[in-house]
Amino acid sequence: CLENYIEAKGIYLNLKNYFENVGMYDVSGKYYSRERLMNERVLFLEKKYFKWFGSILNHYLSGFGEFPLLVLCWWFGIICLFGFIFWKSRGLVFDNGNLVSDLLNSFYFSIVTFTTLGFGDIHPESILVKILASTEALIGAFMMALFVVTFSRKMLR
Numbered sequence: 001c002l003e004n005y006i007e008a009k010g011i012y013l014n015l016k017n018y019f020e021n022v023g024m025y026d027v028s029g030k031y032y033s034r035e036r037l038m039n040e041r042v043l044f045l046e047k048k049y050f051k052w053f054g055s056i057l058n059h060y061l062s063g064f065g066e067f068p069l070l071v072l073c074w075w076f077g078i079i080c081l082f083g084f085i086f087w088k089s090r091g092l093v094f095d096n097g098n099l100v101s102d103l104l105n106s107f108y109f110s111i112v113t114f115t116t117l118g119f120g121d122i123h124p125e126s127i128l129v130k131i132l133a134s135t136e137a138l139i140g141a142f143m144m145a146l147f148v149v150t151f152s153r154k155m156l157r
Contacts, residue, residue, distance in 0.1 A: 002045045009038035029066045029154075036064040061146060068151040075114070075143055082136045083110035091129030092122050109133075114140035 012035035019028035040059060043052035063070050086092055087106035093099055100106060100122055109122045113136045124130045 002042065005038050005041045005045065009035055009042060012038060033064050033066050061143075062150045065150050065153050068147060068154060071143065071147040071150050075140075075147070078136070078139060078143065079107065079110045079114050082114070082132065083107035085132060086110060086124075086129065089126070089129050089132075091124055091126040093125045095121055095123075110136065113137050115144070116141055 012031045016028050016031035016035055019025075019031060036055065037059070040052060040055040043049075043055055058064055061071065061074060062068070083103070083106045086100075086109055087103045090099060090101070092106060092109055100109070105122060112119055112122075113133050116137050118137075124133045
């Protein structure tokens with residue numbers, strides 16, 4: 001079974017290179033994704049689990065760097081998830097000390113945190129919400145960089 005995946009990986013690599021050489025970059029990208037998928041399976045069968053896990057993340061977060069829109073979908077999902085958590089936790093306060101109780105302002109805080117803007121008009125009060133906000137900011141910084149890389153990869157071809 002391992003040999004079949006290695007052979008398929010080589011075939012997809014050859015197809016990717018061929019279509020790239022003739023200037024058909026969209027088709028080349030399709031075969032690049034399939035080559036990476038075969039590599040993912042090879043890594044699993046060879047018990048290289050750390051590299052396999054990295055490949056899984058790359059696969060599902062950006063389609064192996066081929067789908068910037070997929071990264072934007074993850075942005076939306078992460079912002080919504082954290083916004084909902086912030087709203088349910090009731091751990092956000094305005095500058096004047098009033099509790100943030102509506103979902104819209106929680107989403108606003110989530111967007112500002114995800115993008116690492118940090119306007120300061122809403123801030124976390126409890127330690128748990130501070131940890132969550134810090135986590136979202138780290139995820140947001142990583143996801144913005146991933147989008148830039150994925151988008152650049154598509155545009156530079």
